[in-house]
Amino acid sequence: MLELERIHKYFGGLHAVNDVSFRVETGSIKAVIGPNGAGKTTLFNLIAGNLAPSSGVIRFVGREIQGMKPHRIAALGMARTFQNIKLFHGMTALESVMVGRHVRSRAGFLAGMLHLPSTWREERQIRDRAMELLELLEIAEFAHVEATSLAFGQQRCVEMARALAMEPRLLLLDEPAAGLNIYETAEVARLITRIRDMGITVLLVEHDMSLVMDISDEIVVLSFGEKIAEDVPRAIQQNPEVIRIYLGEDEEAA
Amino acid sequence: MTADLFFQYLFAGITYGIMYAIVAIGFNIIYNTTGIINFAQGEFVMLGGMIAISLLHFVPLPLAVAGGVVITMLVGALIEILFIRWLDNPSVLRMIIITIGLSILIREAALHIWGESIRSLPYFYGNEITTITLGPVRISPQVLWVLGVCGIVVLLLSVFFKVTPLGREMRACAANRRAAILCGINARNMVTFSFMLSAGIGALAGCVMSPITYTQYDSGTPLAIKGFTVAILGGLGNSMGAVAAGILLGIIEAYSISFVPLAFQDAISITILLIILFVRPHGLFGSGEAARLKEF
Amino acid sequence: MRYTKSRAILCLVALVIVTQLLTRITGTSYYLTQLTMSAYYALVVIGLTVLMGYAGQISIGHAGFFAIGGYLSAALTTHNLIPLAGSPLVQFLGRLGVLVRGQDIYGEQLLTVTPWAACLAAILVAALIAFLLGIPVLKLKGHYLAMATLGFGTIIYRIALASDYFGEADGISEVPGFTLLPGVAGLPPLVVNGDFDSRVQNYYIAWGVLIIGMVLLLNLIDSRVGRALRSIHGSEEAAEAAGVDTARCKLQVFVLSAVYAALAGVLLTHYNGGLGPSEASVMKSVRYVALVAVGGMANLWGALVMGAGLTFLSLRGVFGSFDDAVFGAILILVMLFAPDGILSLRLNGLRTCLKRESTDR
Numbered sequence: 039m040l041e042l043e044r045i046h047k048y049f050g051g052l053h054a055v056n057d058v059s060f061r062v063e064t065g066s067i068k069a070v071i072g073p074n075g076a077g078k079t080t081l082f083n084l085i086a087g088n089l090a091p092s093s094g095v096i097r098f099v100g101r102e103i104q105g106m107k108p109h110r111i112a113a114l115g116m117a118r119t120f121q122n123i124k125l126f127h128g129m130t131a132l133e134s135v136m137v138g139r140h141v142r143s144r145a146g147f148l149a150g151m152l153h154l155p156s157t158w159r160e161e162r163q164i165r166d167r168a169m170e171l172l173e174l175l176e177i178a179e180f181a182h183v184e185a186t187s188l189a190f191g192q193q194r195c196v197e198m199a200r201a202l203a204m205e206p207r208l209l210l211l212d213e214p215a216a217g218l219n220i221y222e223t224a225e226v227a228r229l230i231t232r233i234r235d236m237g238i239t240v241l242l243v244e245h246d247m248s249l250v251m252d253i254s255d256e257i258v259v260l261s262f263g264e265k266i267a268e269d270v271p272r273a274i275q276q277n278p279e280v281i282r283i284y285l286g287e288d289e290e291a292a
Numbered sequence: 293m294t295a296d297l298f299f300q301y302l303f304a305g306i307t308y309g310i311m312y313a314i315v316a317i318g319f320n321i322i323y324n325t326t327g328i329i330n331f332a333q334g335e336f337v338m339l340g341g342m343i344a345i346s347l348l349h350f351v352p353l354p355l356a357v358a359g360g361v362v363i364t365m366l367v368g369a370l371i372e373i374l375f376i377r378w379l380d381n382p383s384v385l386r387m388i389i390i391t392i393g394l395s396i397l398i399r400e401a402a403l404h405i406w407g408e409s410i411r412s413l414p415y416f417y418g419n420e421i422t423t424i425t426l427g428p429v430r431i432s433p434q435v436l437w438v439l440g441v442c443g444i445v446v447l448l449l450s451v452f453f454k455v456t457p458l459g460r461e462m463r464a465c466a467a468n469r470r471a472a473i474l475c476g477i478n479a480r481n482m483v484t485f486s487f488m489l490s491a492g493i494g495a496l497a498g499c500v501m502s503p504i505t506y507t508q509y510d511s512g513t514p515l516a517i518k519g520f521t522v523a524i525l526g527g528l529g530n531s532m533g534a535v536a537a538g539i540l541l542g543i544i545e546a547y548s549i550s551f552v553p554l555a556f557q558d559a560i561s562i563t564i565l566l567i568i569l570f571v572r573p574h575g576l577f578g579s580g581e582a583a584r585l586k587e588f
Numbered sequence: 589m590r591y592t593k594s595r596a597i598l599c600l601v602a603l604v605i606v607t608q609l610l611t612r613i614t615g616t617s618y619y620l621t622q623l624t625m626s627a628y629y630a631l632v633v634i635g636l637t638v639l640m641g642y643a644g645q646i647s648i649g650h651a652g653f654f655a656i657g658g659y660l661s662a663a664l665t666t667h668n669l670i671p672l673a674g675s676p677l678v679q680f681l682g683r684l685g686v687l688v689r690g691q692d693i694y695g696e697q698l699l700t701v702t703p704w705a706a707c708l709a710a711i712l713v714a715a716l717i718a719f720l721l722g723i724p725v726l727k728l729k730g731h732y733l734a735m736a737t738l739g740f741g742t743i744i745y746r747i748a749l750a751s752d753y754f755g756e757a758d759g760i761s762e763v764p765g766f767t768l769l770p771g772v773a774g775l776p777p778l779v780v781n782g783d784f785d786s787r788v789q790n791y792y793i794a795w796g797v798l799i800i801g802m803v804l805l806l807n808l809i810d811s812r813v814g815r816a817l818r819s820i821h822g823s824e825e826a827a828e829a830a831g832v833d834t835a836r837c838k839l840q841v842f843v844l845s846a847v848y849a850a851l852a853g854v855l856l857t858h859y860n861g862g863l864g865p866s867e868a869s870v871m872k873s874v875r876y877v878a879l880v881a882v883g884g885m886a887n888l889w890g891a892l893v894m895g896a897g898l899t900f901l902s903l904r905g906v907f908g909s910f911d912d913a914v915f916g917a918i919l920i921l922v923m924l925f926a927p928d929g930i931l932s933l934r935l936n937g938l939r940t941c942l943k944r945e946s947t948d949r
Contacts, residue, residue, distance in 0.1 A: 128821070
């Protein structure tokens with residue numbers, strides 16, 4: 039599904055990502071963990087196309103995507119959420135999710151202006167599908183509320199619904215449990231498993247160890263931009279190197 | 293082109309270039325403390341000249357110039373206090389529109405106060421035909437005034453920002469407003485002060501240039517566009533870069549007269565602006581890495 | 589959703605008709621002249637609203653596109669090609685059937701481009717310039733975009749002011765009328781011109797064009813592309829991640845708004861019988877921005893109401909010599925106290941209701 043090969047990223051003198059390689063198998067849940075500043079979000083931005091790697095190859099569904107624009111990568115079937123939620127100001131929850139259908143619909147500029155019959159049929163499908171997803175995430179009642187005015191957890195759900203609306207093959211989740219309490223985190227864990235069961239491969243970056251250990255099939259550990267371990271959760275828990283860097287950190291990261 | 297003409301153009305170019313650099317420095321001062329591009333910067337230049345011309349009816353020239361500068365500074369401070377100070381984290385779009393609105397109001401006020409007539413201050417030394425011979429060229433003493441005054445301004449500014457506590461506090465606000473506030477710096481006063489400072493510098497430039505370029509109620513906007521071009525060219529926020537870029541633009545403009553009609557002269561600097569914006573938005577002298585951190 | 593939208597449009601149509609009847613009854617049909625001009629200016633404003641309010645890209649150069657439309661159609665339909673009649677280009681144009689012969693008031697032979705061809709050419713040129721300018725310019729944000737568009741507007745102004753072809757400071761006058769439809773089956777032809785007799789006709793043409801333009805934009809905003817545009821304004825990064833080609837979207841809407849401005853320029857020039865360089869001035873561009881802002885930025889109806897309303901007052905000379913100052917003040921006051929537009933102060937609740945209804949299908 040996704041394959042990173044010897045990825046490097048420099049910011050000026052800073053070596054943010056250093057020779058990282060790993061694969062994400064189709065149908066699995068893979069997690070990237072690591073202390074603050076380990077380069078996790080940078081890695082995500084490299085995969086999603088927001089940054090171009092200084093060197094290395096990223097393959098997604100058999101195509102090299104390094105340096106490709108984010109919207110083209112998205113069209114290939116990669117969706118993502120953001121660590122600090124990015125919703126569209128001034129749009130309702132439903133409309134936000136409908137934006138997610140962009141890659142799965144076709145109506146162009148003129149068709150939109152002229153409002154052709156084919157366009158409104160497509161519009162109806164977009165709306166129905168978006169509504170279904172809001173129901174799946176149990177936020178259908180907020181469909182017509184401006185998304186940015188919702189509670190934090192609900193905003194997260196809208197973002198997730200928007201990503202799912204794209205019917206992605208791979209879903210990147212950037213700290214999906216950040217800012218959530220223990221019950222909400224358990225909820226998110228169930229949701230992620232369900233997404234995987236829908237046939238969507240998941241790659242997530244996360245601080246919350248319990249979440250990662252429960253649901254991941256495999257874990258990559260990053261520290262200072264380098265991959266220091268990659269294994270199944272049980273093995274990672276016992277890896278002395280991982281324990282060392284995590285015990286060396288403050289409680290927040292543990 | 294004869295060598296004589298070559299040097300005449302060169303000096304004309306440098307004179308105008310310094311003028312643009314001063315406007316650019318005005319942009320930089322406010323940009324550095326607030327992240328705002330003040331679209332009314334050109335109007336400060338016009339105001340300085342106009343006020344000094346009016347004061348000249350009552351007081352001698354040096355006092356009139358001083359008065360023009362001080363009153364324009366007060367106008368700058370007033371504008372900041374009335375329109376900018378109390379806005380809570382405004383968007384860039386909002387600030388652009390507000391300062392554009394301000395520039396229109398100042399221009400219209402000037403139109404109603406001074407009318408459409410073209411005015412100017414008298415030459416500070418001698419008159420239009422007085423010249424000083426400098427090697428192969430004859431130049432007006434006013435050109436030396438412009439060079440001298442503007443040189444001193446640039447020098448004083450860099451000393452001010454490097455050495456004085458106030459200057460350091462302003463730089464702190466520019467680097468990280470939040471951290472500066474936490475250190476007990478009153479960031480809001482710094483912003484007011486930066487508006488005063490840039491208004492004052494603009495006004496001073498408006499006064500020394502007035503005998504050469506004349507002053508009219510609407511002479512601000514073209515100056516603002518050129519000043520902005522220079523500010524970008526020199527790297528936004530970089531005053532030394534602005535001086536170099538200003539002189540460069542001034543010289544290009546001066547020589548362009550020989551092959552482009554005068555009416556298209558403004559178009560040249562704007563074309564340069566557009567090209568620079570597309571090719572090197574961080575300026576000729578700025579670094580691309582650092583610029584990526586700013587918002588383009 | 590079609591329901592509310594079509595109801596609002598019907599209300600507007602009714603209002604337009606009622607206004608015309610009122611001016612007739614009260615014998616104030618001289619108002620129609622300014623109302624016609626207001627409609628064309630409002631066309632620029634609603635086009636700019638989609639760019640600024642919905643897609644979030646500022647342009648302080650739209651008077652430039654208006655002027656490109658106006659000047660090109662004026663120049664093409666007035667400049668006599670007789671002296672060039674022998675040139676291959678003119679002969680080629682003649683074979684295409686886009687040239688028309690006529691006589692000026694002194695009885696001299698004229699050979700000019702037909703208004704239809706001139707109109708199409710003007711709009712195509714405006715669209716092309718917007719396209720070429722948009723590719724680099726729309727990569728810029730904030731101050732840089734504002735300055736770049738301001739610079740573009742100034743260049744157009746300077747060219748209009750300095751070119752002999754465009755009449756320098758005097759502009760172009762004696763632009764002929766624009767026959768939209770020839771007279772058929774006893775119906776009079778549909779002509780855009782400033783004749784006293786066709787005042788009512790022109791009023792309806794202008795408002796008809798504006799309403800059609802409005803319907804198209806309203807449709808666009810509710811469509812897939814419209815949502816994409818609004819998402820760019822909300823968060824460019826998230827829009828990209830959702831697969832929206834933000835660069836392309838911005839470019840398309842930039843070209844669209846330029847076409848609206850150019851079309852308004854073409855029609856108003858034929859209506860007024862000419863135009864001058866002030867139409868290209870920075871102040872005009874700023875005025876359009878002010879009207880978009882006061883209408884509520886992302887609010888097409890607000891833009892239409894404010895665009896037509898305030899322009900009408902300005903054309904009637906209500907603001908006297910403070911005309912520009914009024915627009916400057918509006919700009920500042922709106923941005924200081926009601927950045928979402930003055931309509932938003934009261935109508936926020938109402939708008940949420942409407943929105944709910946409109947998305948409910």
